[in-house]
Structure formats: structure tokens, C-alpha cells
Amino acid sequence: MRWLNRKSAANGGLTLIGEGSVFSGQLEAAADIRIEGEVRGDIRAAGEVTIGQGGFVRSDLTARDIVIAGRMEGRVIAERSLRITATGRLAGTVQAATLIIEPGAVFQGSSEMLEALSKPDLSCVGV
Numbered sequence: 417m418r419w420l421n422r423k424s425a426a427n428g429g430l431t432l433i434g435e436g437s438v439f440s441g442q443l444e445a446a447a448d449i450r451i452e453g454e455v456r457g458d459i460r461a462a463g464e465v466t467i468g469q470g471g472f473v474r475s476d477l478t479a480r481d482i483v484i485a486g487r488m489e490g491r492v493i494a495e496r497s498l499r500i501t502a503t504g505r506l507a508g509t510v511q512a513a514t515l516i517i518e519p520g521a522v523f524q525g526s527s528e529m530l531e532a533l534s535k536p537d538l539s540c541v542g543v
Contacts, residue, residue, distance in 0.1 A: 429463065435470050449479075451486070469503050482512075484521075495530070 429447030433439050437453035448463040451471040459465060461479040471486035478493040484504035492498060494512035502520035510527040517523055 433471075467504070493530075 431443070431445045431447070431449045433449070433451045433453045433455055435452040439453070439455045439457070441457045443449070443455065443457065443459045445461040445463065447461070449459065449461050449465045450468060451466065451473055452468040453470075454472045456474045459473070459475050459477045459479070463479065464481040464483065465477060465479040466483040467473050467486040467488055469485045473487070474489045476491045476493075477488070480495045482492060482494045482498045483501065484499070484506055485501040486503070487505045488508065489506075490508045492506065492508060492510045492512070494510075494514075496512075497514040497516065498510060498512040499516040500506055500518060500521040500523055502518045504518075505522045507524045509525050510523075511530050512527070513530045515527055515529070
């Protein structure tokens, strides 16, 4: 788990959608989310969302930091940073303060840079 925030995992602040799992609906988390399975629906997280190499997400995704190593379709809003790794595929629209696209990554869509102090409204996330 290269992109896992170890501090959050150690404190029990990690929601995992494991390989072979399918989640449909609205997912909200006060900490980090790691997706190795499939998610269809809206995702909002106060922490980091990582889509692992085996993960597939079709969603509107809003989080502090986002790492895409798998496949993502939809709208992405990253308060701080969005990283698309060499194995990552993103089709959709992006709003992020920092956008990092590694060599080999695929991004099809449009992007808009957010000001560093601008923050999406994550107030509906429980904590």
C-alpha cells in the first residue's frame, strides 16, 4: 500500500473498499478512504482518498487529497492535491490546488486550478 497514510491507518481512521467489493450509494468519511474494489456514487472525505491499481470509481469525488492509481470516471475536487500515478486513468473534470500527472498516466477531460486557500465544503462529513 504505497499511498496509504500510515498515521490514519494506525489510528483506525481508514475506510477500505476491498478488492472484489462493490459499493453503490453515497460514501462519507471523516478520515481516509482506500478503494481497491468498485464504487458507484458520490464520495466525500475530509482526508485522503486513494484509488488503488485494481480500483474503479464512477463518482463525484471530493476530498482533501486524492491519489488515482486505478480508474476513475466523473468529477474530482481536491482541496490540496490530485495525483494520477503511472497506472492511473481519469476521465472527467478536475478542480484541484495542485495537479500531478505522472508519466504513463492518462487524463481525459478538463481541469481548473483552485486557489490554495480555497476549500470545498466538507462540512457534511460527520466529524
